[in-house]
Amino acid sequence: MIKNGIEDLVIFGGHPVFDDKLHVGRPNIGNRQHFLDLMNDMLDRRWFSNEGPYVKEFEKKIVEYLGVKHCIAICNGTIALEIATRALGLKGEIIVPSFTFIATAHSLQWQEITPVFCDIDHRTHHINPKVIEKMITPRTTGIFGVHTWGRPCDIEALSEVAKKYNLKLLFDASHAFGCSHNGKMIGNFGNAEVFSFHATKFFNTFEGGAVVTDNDDLAIKIRLMKNFGFAGYDNVIYIGTNGKMNEASAAMGLTNLESIDEFVVINRRNYECYNSLLNNIHGIKILRYDDHEKQNYQYIILEVDESETGLSRDKLLKVLHAENVLARRYFYPGCHRMEPYSSYHPNAGLLLPETEKIANKVLCLPTGTSVRPEDVIQICEIIRFVVENGVEVNQRLSAETKR
Ligand code: T4K
DSSP states (O other): OOOSSGGGGGGTOOOOOSSEEEEEOOOOOOHHHHHHHHHHHHHHHTOSSSHHHHHHHHHHHHHHHHTOOOEESSSHHHHHHHHHHTTOOOSSSSEESSOOHHHHHHHTTTOOEEEEOOEETTTTTEEOOOHHHHHOTTTTTEEEEEGGGGOOOHHHHHHHHHHHHTOEEEEETTOOOOOTTEEETSSSSSHHHHHHHTTTSSSSSSSSSEEESHHHHHHHHHHTTTTBBSSTTBBBBSSSOOOOOOOOHHHHHHHHHHTHHHHHHHHHHHHHHHHHHTTTSEEEEOOOOTTOOOOOOOOOEEEEEEHHHHHOHHHHHHHHHHHHOBBOOTTTOOOOTTHHHHHOOGGGGGGOHHHHHHHTEEEEEEOOOOOOOHHHHHHHHHHHHHTHHHHHHHHHHHHHOOO
16 A cells, blocks of 8 residues: 555645546446447437337336336436326325435425435434334325335335335335345335436436336326326326436446346445455444345445544545545435425434434445456555544644644
């Protein structure tokens, strides 16, 4: 490692370990030529959207891959959440974790449904089913579980609460494409599950998403709603929107589906490398995946315990960014601390102690097919070096901030 003393850190005047920026969320890309061939055919065909042949094939392949009855491809995950919510007839209040990407909450508020933020279990980072019952009111119509980091939330417990109170259960499975729970692919649970296929996701269609469900009537409704509510020419039977996936996205999806196993192999290699190099650093905990299930290993998640490292997550982040390692604080500061929610309920944090604790500790590191093992080794060496010199780095950063 090239750092002999803390003055070698870029933040104190040294040279960066990486010349180019290393991002979290660099897209995984399948066979380029295959994609370009599909694009050529698409241009020849002059069919770009509106249930084109690639979208139909893509939906069929997703149905086969997940073992679900229906897949409706959508233009992105946020619109997919909105459409699924509306098609399920949800209104009033829906219980959601605050520790999630803002789109989970916004997809509800956009429809004037109130997201009621529920605390997480700090061990799993998932909505805590034990707390949910306390948040149910006569206005509650549903629960959103989020399979954060691709690890399934407590599906059985959530299903029980939903059944007991006659609530709909929808899963935001944006992180969990290609993952399983008890051997069954994510996509098969609750009333419906929603995926994001955004560029930064394990599996991407540039922008994109899908709703998957086994419910025939719900699937028909979603399919109509994503096309303005049109049921044939000149006949609109629901309020709808434009949620259609375009053909270029579907072609990217078809291309990437063929390489999905290779993406997993690379992500797993990176995860194992991170895991072995970081697991004995005091105050740094890496989130583990259950190797008995199918995983996509897309998120390398650390919890930084300042009482042991001597410096906060935010200071570690600052040092890493200076070295061109663009780690991210997903999902800081929690939806309840963002607008409009923080104005509506300024004291919501009092009911979300675990969310607040985890949102202040979590750091997400770069992985994916663009990240090489030698990059991972270097990133881990920087982290080890900074934590080993945590007290000194902290003091110096604090002194510089005061100046
Ligand atoms: N629910 C959950 C739980 C979600 O995580 C998300 C999306 C959704 C719902 C909504 O699904 P979508 O409507 O997005 O399909 C990013 C993504 O934009 C967002 O899709 C994702 N979650 C979220 C976790 O991360 P930002 O604001 O952090 O994006 P940004 O622009 O900072 O990009 C992230 C990193 O990725 C950057 O470091 C650069 C890199 N990047 C990004 C793009 C777009 C690339 O290298 N290439 C690219 O093409 O939200």
